[in-house]
Amino acid sequence: GNSVTQMEGPVTLSEEAFLTINCTYTATGYPSLFWYVQYPGEGLQLLLKATKADDKGSNKGFEATYRKETTSFHLEKGSVQVSDSAVYFCALRLTTDSWGKLQFGAGTQVVVTP
């Protein structure tokens, strides 16, 4: 079946450190891939997306590249801030899905300390 696997958290790092969160997927066909972020006490919001192989999504200093050969969509940021502390979810949507349903990974909590 289709699935999304993320690295376990929490990931704790200091301000200005480099962040990588690994995400790999299993899916039939060529899914669209997403990173959502959940700040404490809030709902999820879209951080970035990529809809085809080799696409790079970027937003707020975060980047992720759709790698079909390794079925991965790793999230990176070069210099994190305390305000980046949140839970990050990788998700996929099958292009054959007519209803836009998302399948989420378990989420990775990121804690950035001053």
Next chain:
Amino acid sequence: NAGVTQTPKFRILKIGQSMTLQCTQDMNHNYMYWYRQDPGMGLKLIYYSVGAGITDKGEVPNGYNVSRSTTEDFPLRLELAAPSQTSVYFCASSYGLAASYEQYFGPGTRLTVT
């Protein structure tokens, strides 16, 4: 625009009680979704709707019911609450089919069943 709103924010239910979680969106989105979020488990799709009068089951529909009488509203009904339904519930909406259409999430309802 208020986006996606959910009520209540918090609720404690006794085993066997019933309740309705409300969800309203003001973006004229056709597609709406209900997810539950359990610790360390990511989000699981409960039910979804692609328009007024059209609903379908997601991955974990047992113990829940939905209706969609208007474009704006998508209530989730819990009958005979059980401790296994203790979770955080998120409602989301989306404009349509295209992969570029993101899902917008409400702030969530934290439900405890004791």
